[in-house]
Amino acid sequence: MTPWKKVLRSETLRCALCWFAAQYVRFVHATSRWTIVRGDVPERLLKEGRTFIVAFWHGRLLLMPYAWMRPVPFSMLISQHRDGQLIARTVAYFGIETIAGSTTRGGAGALRALVKALNDGACIGITPDGPNGPYMRASDGIVNVARLAGAPVLPATYAVSRRRVLGTWDRFVAPLPFARGVIAWGEPIAVARDLDEAGVEAMRRRIEDALNAVTAEADRLCGQSAIEPAPLVEGARP
Numbered sequence: 001m002t003p004w005k006k007v008l009r010s011e012t013l014r015c016a017l018c019w020f021a022a023q024y025v026r027f028v029h030a031t032s033r034w035t036i037v038r039g040d041v042p043e044r045l046l047k048e049g050r051t052f053i054v055a056f057w058h059g060r061l062l063l064m065p066y067a068w069m070r071p072v073p074f075s076m077l078i079s080q081h082r083d084g085q086l087i088a089r090t091v092a093y094f095g096i097e098t099i100a101g102s103t104t105r106g107g108a109g110a111l112r113a114l115v116k117a118l119n120d121g122a123c124i125g126i127t128p129d130g131p132n133g134p135y136m137r138a139s140d141g142i143v144n145v146a147r148l149a150g151a152p153v154l155p156a157t158y159a160v161s162r163r164r165v166l167g168t169w170d171r172f173v174a175p176l177p178f179a180r181g182v183i184a185w186g187e188p189i190a191v192a193r194d195l196d197e198a199g200v201e202a203m204r205r206r207i208e209d210a211l212n213a214v215t216a217e218a219d220r221l222c223g224q225s226a227i228e229p230a231p232l233v234e235g236a237r238p
Contacts, residue, residue, distance in 0.1 A: 134230035155186030159218035
């Protein structure tokens with residue numbers, strides 16, 4: 001058995017790992033200098049009493065809790081896989097609730113829970129390339145949530161001047177302390193309720209392109225080269 005599998009099987013080790021991860025996130029954030037790009041966009045929507053979907057890539061998940069230091073409730077869609085539950089426990093240290101499941105692959109229950117959360121006045125976070133990729137390619141699940149709830153999609157990301165890009169499926173960005181950091185927001189993307197199949201695909205691409213653009217912008221502002229999305233494979237998702 002690999003050391004990682006041993007960690008996943010041990011409740012004590014899982015709790016310790018999540019606690020350490022949360023402390024590391026706090027340490028990186030506290031020791032870095034941060035710039036917020038277009039932070040007025042989510043503030044404007046909240047002042048208007050509107051809920052929305054925050055979309056960010058799975059590889060940029062670690063510091064995203066600091067993009068949401070607001071009084072409005074926030075729930076994040078997290079995979080039911082054991083790796084996902086580690087993420088759920090970690091973000092709980094920042095007051096973020098989680099909804100277990102997926103917007104694809106039979107995730108009807110998660111879809112209903114996400115729509116209900118939005119209708120009840122909470123905002124939600126979705127990684128549209130999760131839980132299994134391809135990285136930085138959006139699935140149409142986020143379009144369906146936005147369409148059913150009548151909520152706009154708001155692209156968001158972070159970047160840092162000191163990082164390690166891991167060789168994981170999502171090209172996970174591991175931030176290092178004592179860096180310059182950027183939290184960047186995009187403009188809201190409205191999703192019509194009556195989209196046909198072609199409309200869903202067009203909106204999926206629009207969200208994907210907007211999220212990749214804001215992610216590349218944040219990397220550029222931190223002096224980093226952009227991470228290119230996964231190559232498209234004919235017949236593969238999305």
